[in-house]
Amino acid sequence: MTAFVARRFLFAVALVFVVSSAALLLTRLAPADVTAELALLAPAEEIARTRARFDLDRRPLEQWGIWLGRAGRFDFGDSYLYNRPVRGLVLDAAANTAVLAVVALAAATAFGIPLGMLAGSRGGLAAAAIRSVSLVCLSLPPLLTSLLLVYVAATTRWFPVGGMTSVGALDARWSTWLADVAAHLPLPALALALPIAATFERLQAQSMTEALHQPFVAAAAARGVAPSDIVVRHAWRVSLRPICGVYGIAIGTLLSGSFVVEFVTAWPGLGRLMYEALRARDIYLVAGCAAMGGLVLAAGMMIGDLLLAAADPRVRERGA
């Protein structure tokens, strides 16, 4: 197990290094930089000063080297857009995204897996309906889902239209503040969770159907085990393997999905920060967000592997 964790840790470090370095270099090599929009408004000295502040007056590899040296000391440079250090910005935003992602993942799991079990173990109208809804959820791009949900919230007033807290919670006690955050969660969490829940449902349904055709299921039925017990106690556990396999990827999907969802629903998270940084070519903020994204993805894959090991004894025996 120690070797497994050590391998995963090294993988995480490598992933963060590669992803953030690639993000920095690609942002640098892409057309235009952070001063592009300033160019029509500001005098040449101001533009030169801004370029120097973000090391854009140096060659790309030189800038990368400088950034790496600083990043080794956990100094990821300054953001142009926010005019302050990237580290604090990314940590704050990542915490907000973590809240959203945990709720979205929990919702996707809570809805996707039971519905997949149902659709995979039974035929008929219910299974067809679940499959159809899943396909719709998978087909809808997150931008459209978010805008639809914002529209629903705006017309029905069932939950707040956007943001993370209300103005009313400004002077509130922490418990009121917490309740306020919880009230703001359904909209972005649903927008994020729907496609993932649909993915889980489809995988679970397919896997469950396959598991129910295994000889051990027939043996259990022959022993007189109740059909519901066969599904829940025997087939489900076996069918979980593909779900655990994609769990880590689902966390990565949450992060990429949050780009648009957080932007539309004004959730102050990592996805929105990255989106704004990319649009403004805010080079160090892009690299910082990418580093944090890589870290989250690595953590997600590790969680997925641990879940897989817990669900399947054969994986444990092979040392994952």
Place this chain on the structure above:
Amino acid sequence: MRLSRLGLILAGAGVLAAAVVVLRFGSSEAPAPPEARRGGQIVASLRSEPRSFNRLVSRDYATEILSLLTQGRLVRINRATFELEPWLAEAWESSVDGRTHTLHLRPDLTWSDGTPFTSADVLFSLQAVFDPRAKSVLASTLTVAGQPITGTAPDAQTVVLNYAGPSGPGVRLLDNLPILPKHKLEAALADGSFASAWTNTTPPSEIVGMGPFVLREYQPGQRVVLDRNPRYWRRARDGGALPYLDRIILDIVPEQNAELLRLQAGDLDLTSSELRPEDYVSVRDAEDQGRLRLIELGVGTDADAFWFCLKPEVKGRDPRFKYVQRPEFRKAISQAVDRQAFADRVFLGAAVPVWGPITPGNIHWFWPDVTRYPHDDRQAQAWLGSMDVHPRRVDGVAADAANVEMRFTVLTQRGISWYERGTAVLREELAKIGIVLDVVPLEVGALIQRLLACDYDAIYYRPIATDLDPAGNMDFWLSSGSAHFWNIGQKTPATDWERRIDTLMFEQAAALDPERRRQQFNLVQQIFAENLPVLYFAAPRLYYAHSMRLRGVVPSVQRPPVLWNADSLSVVN
């Protein structure tokens, strides 16, 4: 004794006779909006975060709005009438040569923390703008004849400002200068840390101002909260204290569709900018249902522009350049476009045809008699024919005798619906005279990079004028200017007509007589229209929506359309 008294009288009369040209007094009382109620709060939106709480070092829109709400100026340009109004200075006099301006500050004003406001604060603000270590982004806007504005303070209520040369805008320049508290920022300026003072991480209690509101809280990524400044100096006509509102909340909503939905849902009272043409119908429906109020701000002061790169050193070898550089070619394009149809299709009817960069929205400088080129395809083809360029029989594409095709790539900004429609209409209209346009949408940064490098055939884009007064927009007009888009930063004027414009613009910027300035600028517009380096087709009519409960709205075509007058806004239940 008698001689001395006479001497004093004579000296006083002499000073008055020699120096006083203009004397302005103003009470700056705000008319009470009908049904004005004190108290309450409004929620407005911002698309992006403020980069700083110090307007002197940051030019982003959010910082500018915060500066308008929290800081005072010596004078204010009314954004609805474009007239100059007394503000922290209640009166001023200007010398005959336009180089000296004596401003009298309102008495007994205090900063939001209770410290008295004096002329030392004004001098400090000027000093901060021009301190090289402060790296102020406002320095260029407060420079006259290449030199900083300097000042002295004969007493605590008087400031004498000296301009290095005569300036047409005169005291109007001071609308750009937020007055900052010396007692709070003096140490930072002295130790060279002014540029990093009052960042967006500074505790709000440290931010002191003379504006109608004070910063209460900034929640990054979420909102900025501003509370009423209880020491604000301005009074309503009924003598009551301003502002009416207790609080303004600026919610950060980066996405414009979501912003509109939040406005329609009642979560917002105001949005950060005008409506897009495609939003008009849904907002009008909301107005019909009594949920929103739709107002017309007027004709926008900026219009979409279409131009070719005319830099000979970059484009000289391009065989198409010998045509593009000729005014006849650009006149052909101008006459090939039906401007009314363009306005109807691109802006869904909410636009007016225009023939130059100054639109009817810029009421002081718009000249309706500038040369126009009415839609006439035959005349357009005649212009091309005068250069021996004719449509080919096989495909109708215009080409010269050497078969050089009039085919151009047009760059525009990606994701802006009216740019997409505008380039599509242009493509159709120009195809009728054989000019082929291939449209390539780009991200704004890439577009501007190509613009600066003259790495393009043509561009369709809406450059924003830095000032409505032409003297504040020299970068566009002067051949050496950084916003002289078609041929940026020329060492010497590339053409004779650009040289004439340069001369006229320098003269009008230094002229003190408003009528003479207007005549000279009309001449500039006429030369521009005769040569058409940039083509304009339609200026949008701007519409804005706000909640039904808002009162005291005085709309402006300039941004921010409503919050510029925040001290007079109020709400009803």
